[in-house]
Amino acid sequence: MNPTDMFTEVLELDASDPLARFRGRFQLRTGLIYLDGNSLGALPKATPGRIAEVVAQEWGEGLITSWLGAEWSTAPARIGDKLAVLLGANPGEIISTDSTSVNIFKALTAALSLRPDRSTILSEQTNFPTDVYMMQGIEAFSDGRVKALTVAPEQVIDALDESVAVLLLTQVHYKSGRVRDMAEITRRAHDVGALVVWDLSHSAGAIDVDLNGANADFAIGCGYKFLNGGPGAPAYLFAAKRHQTATPVLSGWFGHARPFSFEEDYDPAPGIDRFLCGTPPVLGLAALETGVDLLLEANMADVRRKSLRLGDLFMQLMEPLCDRYGFSLVSERDPAARGSQVAYAHPQGYQIVQALKEYDVVADFRAPDVLRFGLTPLYLRYRDIVATVERLTEVCALEAWNKPEYQRRAAVT
Numbered sequence: 477m478n479p480t481d482m483f484t485e486v487l488e489l490d491a492s493d494p495l496a497r498f499r500g501r502f503q504l505r506t507g508l509i510y511l512d513g514n515s516l517g518a519l520p521k522a523t524p525g526r527i528a529e530v531v532a533q534e535w536g537e538g539l540i541t542s543w544l545g546a547e548w549s550t551a552p553a554r555i556g557d558k559l560a561v562l563l564g565a566n567p568g569e570i571i572s573t574d575s576t577s578v579n580i581f582k583a584l585t586a587a588l589s590l591r592p593d594r595s596t597i598l599s600e601q602t603n604f605p606t607d608v609y610m611m612q613g614i615e616a617f618s619d620g621r622v623k624a625l626t627v628a629p630e631q632v633i634d635a636l637d638e639s640v641a642v643l644l645l646t647q648v649h650y651k652s653g654r655v656r657d658m659a660e661i662t663r664r665a666h667d668v669g670a671l672v673v674w675d676l677s678h679s680a681g682a683i684d685v686d687l688n689g690a691n692a693d694f695a696i697g698c699g700y701k702f703l704n705g706g707p708g709a710p711a712y713l714f715a716a717k718r719h720q721t722a723t724p725v726l727s728g729w730f731g732h733a734r735p736f737s738f739e740e741d742y743d744p745a746p747g748i749d750r751f752l753c754g755t756p757p758v759l760g761l762a763a764l765e766t767g768v769d770l771l772l773e774a775n776m777a778d779v780r781r782k783s784l785r786l787g788d789l790f791m792q793l794m795e796p797l798c799d800r801y802g803f804s805l806v807s808e809r810d811p812a813a814r815g816s817q818v819a820y821a822h823p824q825g826y827q828i829v830q831a832l833k834e835y836d837v838v839a840d841f842r843a844p845d846v847l848r849f850g851l852t853p854l855y856l857r858y859r860d861i862v863a864t865v866e867r868l869t870e871v872c873a874l875e876a877w878n879k880p881e882y883q884r885r886a887a888v889t
């Protein structure tokens with residue numbers, strides 16, 4: 477296809493995009509192409525006003541009465557129920573609380589308590605580091621009872637045996653974007669009596685997730701990526717109804733059956749509330765809820781379809797650059813195995829991501845050599861993909877990555 481035909485086709489795709497109306501609901505500087513919504517989602521235009529209202533009215537005027545009057549105390553469960561719609565769970569199975577890392581700890585220890593005569597927490601070596609670090613912390617604290625075991629990604633199924641209490645896996649891999657088959661892996665784990673904790677950080681708001689359809693046990697994930705909940709947004713935890721008998725190790729007072737009775741002994745709340753720990757972060761929850769509400773207005777099938785099309789277009793346009801400039805595709809081509817990002821490896825990956833910023837394209841870099849391009853269907857257009865590859869071509873043609881200031885790694889990539 478010649479470039480003019482390509483451009484006409486892309487403009488037609490934008491014109492007929494059922495999600496086009498969502499772009500105007502986000503604050504995005506003109507000219508900027510933001511391909512990092514898988515790391516920090518863009519700001520919904522409704523969020524500043526909502527935060528201002530929570531601060532000025534609910535906090536400023538309502539003060540402590542807002543815990544009930546403005547429904548602050550039920551926000552974690554209310555937002556959890558909204559997430560349940562996105563993630564194929566039932567009301568009362570998800571709570572919005574704490575960080576993903578802390579929720580990994582909570583879900584793993586809950587699963588361990590349900591398998592008291594087993595010792596292994598299993599995961600894959602290339603899992604997101606915090607997932608593995610939390611396993612290692614539990615092992616260190618357990619005084620020999622718990623073993624944290626990681627194996628190569630393709631050996632996970634073989635490593636499932638009767639010693640495994642719980643398997644911790646990320647559904648969409650943070651670097652490659654590869655999608656794991658949640659239903660099949662859960663079934664294989666259950667066959668040997670193990671439980672599974674799914675990390676949905678790169679799934680929620682990006683791909684279809686059906687927790688109960690997959691017979692999932694526990695899941696956790698981030699609020700600040702595709703859910704657009706803002707920096708450090710509260711995360712969430714799913715516990716299938718049948719597992720809400722597990723006694724939380726982080727036995728904070730907000731998870732007590734009667735927190736305001738101030739009783740001497742811990743008695744966990746009967747349902748998902750037991751997975752709360754301390755006082756909910758009201759401002760963060762308000763921003764998260766605004767992001768989740770926006771996503772609930774969209775049709776997830778449209779989101780997934782557009783995400784895959786954006787990825788297909790990107791990979792198609794990148795082919796000449798792979799040949800000419802040495803990019804190699806890290807993501808899967810198969811749509812069923814690809815999340816909402818496309819990743820390439822390149823030896824100058826870090827410098828190229830830096831150089832792209834000067835061309836108003838924000839992507840990110842994951843060590844040792846991966847460039848990640850996050851595809852957020854709510855605010856990206858097909859023409860943005862064309863423009864990205866044009867600008868990347870220019871960076872490569874000019875070898876713009878050689879600038880001395882790009883050679884030193886920043887603390888956050």
Ligand SMILES: *Cc1c(COP(=O)(O)O)cnc(C)c1O
Nearest residue numbers: 575576577604606646650675677
């Ligand atoms: C982003 C991400 C996290 C982040 O955890 P935090 O506690 O929010 O810092 C954890 N796991 C995965 C798979 C992620 O992609």
